[in-house]
Amino acid sequence: MINWQDMSNLHVISKLEEILNKWFGVEMIFTDMHYKIRSKHIEKDYSFKNHFFKVQMNMNHGYNLVTQDIEKAFDFLHDHSEKTYVFDSSFKHVKGVACRVAIEGEHLGTVMAFPFLLDTVTAEEESEVVAQMVELGATDTDAQTAVSHLKRMSHADVEYLQELVELVSDEIETFTTEISKREERIQELNSELGTKYRYHTMIGKSKQMQKIYQLLEKISSSESSVLINGENGTGKELVAKAVHYNSPRKDCQFLAVNCSAFNDNLLDSELFGHVKGAFTGAVKDKPGLFETANGGTLFLDEIGDTSLSMQVKLLRVLQEGTYMPVGADSPRRTDVRILAATNKDLKTMMAKGEFREDLYYRINVINVQLPPLRERNEDIPFLMEHFLKKRCDEVGMPMKSFSKKCMEKMLDYPWPGNVRELQNEVERLVVLAGDDKNITPDNLSQRILDHGAAPAVATRGVNTSGKLKDALEELEAMMIREGLKRCNFNKSKLAKELGVSRASLIMKVDKYGLDKRKKAAGE
Numbered sequence: 001m002i003n004w005q006d007m008s009n010l011h012v013i014s015k016l017e018e019i020l021n022k023w024f025g026v027e028m029i030f031t032d033m034h035y036k037i038r039s040k041h042i043e044k045d046y047s048f049k050n051h052f053f054k055v056q057m058n059m060n061h062g063y064n065l066v067t068q069d070i071e072k073a074f075d076f077l078h079d080h081s082e083k084t085y086v087f088d089s090s091f092k093h094v095k096g097v098a099c100r101v102a103i104e105g106e107h108l109g110t111v112m113a114f115p116f117l118l119d120t121v122t123a124e125e126e127s128e129v130v131a132q133m134v135e136l137g138a139t140d141t142d143a144q145t146a147v148s149h150l151k152r153m154s155h156a157d158v159e160y161l162q163e164l165v166e167l168v169s170d171e172i173e174t175f176t177t178e179i180s181k182r183e184e185r186i187q188e189l190n191s192e193l194g195t196k197y198r199y200h201t202m203i204g205k206s207k208q209m210q211k212i213y214q215l216l217e218k219i220s221s222s223e224s225s226v227l228i229n230g231e232n233g234t235g236k237e238l239v240a241k242a243v244h245y246n247s248p249r250k251d252c253q254f255l256a257v258n259c260s261a262f263n264d265n266l267l268d269s270e271l272f273g274h275v276k277g278a279f280t281g282a283v284k285d286k287p288g289l290f291e292t293a294n295g296g297t298l299f300l301d302e303i304g305d306t307s308l309s310m311q312v313k314l315l316r317v318l319q320e321g322t323y324m325p326v327g328a329d330s331p332r333r334t335d336v337r338i339l340a341a342t343n344k345d346l347k348t349m350m351a352k353g354e355f356r357e358d359l360y361y362r363i364n365v366i367n368v369q370l371p372p373l374r375e376r377n378e379d380i381p382f383l384m385e386h387f388l389k390k391r392c393d394e395v396g397m398p399m400k401s402f403s404k405k406c407m408e409k410m411l412d413y414p415w416p417g418n419v420r421e422l423q424n425e426v427e428r429l430v431v432l433a434g435d436d437k438n439i440t441p442d443n444l445s446q447r448i449l450d451h452g453a454a455p456a457v458a459t460r461g462v463n464t465s466g467k468l469k470d471a472l473e474e475l476e477a478m479m480i481r482e483g484l485k486r487c488n489f490n491k492s493k494l495a496k497e498l499g500v501s502r503a504s505l506i507m508k509v510d511k512y513g514l515d516k517r518k519k520a521a522g523e
Contacts, residue, residue: 004030004032004109007030013168013172019164020161020164021049021050025149026097026113026115027041027049027053028113029041032108050115052094054146055133056138056146061137065136069090073087073098083099084097084098086158089115091129091133092125093121093129095118096114096116098110098112099111099112103176116152116161117150117153119157121152126147201242202242204376204379204383216239216368222247222366225318225337225366226366227341227365228339228341228367229342230371230372232343233421234418237299237301237341239368240254247337252295253293253294255289256299257289257298257300258301269326270289271289271313272326274288274325275326290317290323290334293334295335295336297337297339298338300341302342302343304342304344311355311356311359312356317336318338318359321333346364372415373418373421377502378503380415380503384422387426388401388426391426398437401439402439404507405441409449411503412499412501413451428445429443476512481514491506
């Protein structure tokens, strides 16, 4: 859509309007696709530049006559290929020029230059115009003055006027198209900002996570089964929820069950339900998750822990959409999308006969491989900030921040418990920090503090007296300084050698003032 109000305020268009009035004495009018004037001519205190148009707009039916002219010009341009159109107005012998305004091929309005007379007009024809104005309510004096002020133009003048009006139309089209492109780009950027580091409740800017986000976007409208692989604590259920809540089934139930938490009999009842009297204690019918989740999504976590007999029953649901409640004598139908997850190597289990091959290929139509946290260190600061804000909001305390040293320690730790362990550690730090706004490493868990403690090394060149902390920092600075020279200042290579993340190394380089090569080389 065109913002007509902005058009009037554009410098280039206001200059063209000034030229049109100065050279040709016409008003420049914008009209939309509904035949309405969208320029300032309909404002109460508008100062008309053309006396004829001013008189016309003050006549009883003047505005209606203008609307008729607009409708005629718009319809002609809509039905013909010409960009501009010299039209006869409702006043005999009085003319105007109209030019189409089209955005992406859609005719959205016109630019009009009005009114003028041709230089071939006779005195008798001028009198006819005056008489028509008087007949419609203008005073004889106003009508005489209005007609006398109309510009008499040659055909060459009219052609030049058409070119200028077309130039105004081009400016409107260009500006609107560029604004539209800019708004689309802003929306794209906003979308990227909203999802670059986050998809549903998953957080991460690493390349691994970006690939997962892209994959999830592609399968959002799919009905295919998904198998999510990853270590404990990597967020497999978060992925399952993201798949569900971005799918056509999002308005129906999402249910999850941990298959390793039940023995075979209990899992059978949990998934498929049972009928009254199926076993001792079954005093009434109980719907299973496949019945409850009908129309929605069922997430089978740790599917690798299911028995072979249970795998047969799951395969039947996937293949036929039917299941048998415990104790029932007839199958029931269900429409459920299956999402499964495991931290086990199902291919190895298949080779050992511990997992059915046919079920594996049924659940593994789309595979999502979640990387452990230790392989995406760059996500740790974002996750820490997220969990910190979440916890502070939950307990109603002001937002805290991590000290540089605390961040270093957190980045160096390998997080065997993955995101879940990181979240627990952040929540623990918030509690132990109390009223302190800055979270220091003093309250970190001992396992994190102990990780990466320097082993016994040669201390040549290191001060072995004084405080231990100062000596360790001196050794750390020396190792980084020498490492930078050895690795030709390749921080990624050095980070691997030292067993720390690149982000942590950069913080340490900054801490010890080793960011300049000359300084690092001791010059």
